[in-house]
Amino acid sequence: MGKPSFAGKRVLLLQGPVGPFFWNLAKDLRGRGAQVFKFNFNAGDWLFYPRGAQSYRGSLQGWPATLRAFMQAQAIDVVLVFGDCRPVHACVRDLCTQLGCALGVFEEGYLRPDYVTFEPFGVNGHSVFGQDLQEWLFARTLLDAAPARKTKAAESEALHTVKVGNTYWHAAMWGMAYFFAAWLGQKCWNNGLHHRPMTVADAPYWWLSFGRKAWYKIKESGIEAQLCSTWHKNFFLVPLQVYNDAQISVHSDFASVCEFMNLVMRSYARALQAERDGQMPEGGQSLEHTRLVFKHHPMDRGHRHYGKVLKLLAQRYGLQEQVRYIHDQHLPSLLKAARGVVVVNSTVGLSALGHGAPVKVCGAALYDMPELTYQGKLRSFWHLAHTAAPEPDLVLRFKQALVSRTQLNGSFYRKIAQAPWKCGVFLNGQMAQRLWPETVNTTQGVATTKSTVKAHSRARKKQSRTASRRSNS
Structure with missing residues (x-):
């Protein structure tokens, strides 16, 4: 069986990070033989993905049925989202499991600022990384593989990291443009679908943030x-x-x-x-x-x-x-x-x-x-x-295991000169490998993923309860 790839795959993009990341990612995927579909949910989404997208203006209650019908009609192979807890993404995991589709979830990097997160089926508390401590045990066995690295430069070399630099102002710029566009287009869209308020009343908070940043620099200087x-x-x-x-x-x-x-x-x-x-x-x-x-x-x-x-x-x-x-x-x-x-x-x-x-x-x-x-x-x-x-x-060693299974070097908010992909992230086949592991065929992969996700969900709930009990004062 050849290495997994996006060639011939039918990819559906839902909401992405603020900025043009999903627009550029779509170009990259098409360049590698994929057919890409997209849903926009507000004018902010439209601003950064203005052509070739479906517009959903209905209610949150009606969204799962619409999504299911679209995925079935278009024979979608994989759904890509940013954040798995957003209102419009909450139903996606179950739908993908039921329909035999892969699900890839982007999120801010676990190791910032040089990485973004990309995992199959979920991130953070929904992540399958570390299930049954397999990945952790793998990292633990590598302890004697190399001498200790005492510097950040040596660590970056061990993780094969290209430095991204500060992305705060890039993210802030894209964010202001996104939310301003969403506010302007609120009469044509259902802004209530978004996980954050998108009204003009929210705009002063951005300016207050900038003002407070300057004030704290003076007030807390020492x-x-x-x-x-x-x-x-x-x-x-x-x-x-x-x-x-x-x-x-x-x-x-x-x-x-x-x-x-x-x-x-x-x-x-x-x-x-x-x-x-x-x-x-x-x-x-x-x-x-x-x-x-x-x-x-x-x-x-x-x-x-x-x-x-x-x-x-x-x-x-x-x-x-x-x-x-x-x-x-x-x-x-x-x-x-x-x-x-x-x-x-x-x-x-x-x-x-x-x-x-x-x-x-x-x-x-x-x-x-x-x-x-x-x-x-x-x-x-x-x-x-x-x-x-x-x-x-x-x-x-833990970071190396984390990078190899969950992280992608790069940024959602600025392009990296060394990255060959337009989206600004070093993908290098890692997305496809995580979505479609080489060791199983498609049918087995879906079946395995279903049981894995269910078992993992139970384990995470138990971990959350245990962590809460452990942390009680």
């Missing part, structure tokens, strides 16, 4: 230096996630970011009080001179501000001296200086592992595995974080 010197290894970093992130609403048991903040602060306060009562765990480090630092998500800067909430929580738990709230400091520097990092399931946890920081995961994350992250309860992590520092070579 905080990073203080944390990285005076408080070096004496603070815990808590990176917050976007308020409406599916990682919170779908892949964790937290109802909101505020609920997570409350749990973290309560747990820290109890651990501090236990130490004062003489109940510190054996071998634990003191918390008396530590700080608890909450870092706001940069993409949430204009939409949420947790200052008042954190102040009230700090007063409730007697932590006015310990709690800090920061915004736009250099994340890698903070990760290197932190005693430990606490996340729900953010990809910042992966970055933290790469910088040698002990990590405690409070939700369901594909990197929450023995020998990588702290597996005990959150309340003991505060004193025992130093015992959970990851082994650098082990982290590198």
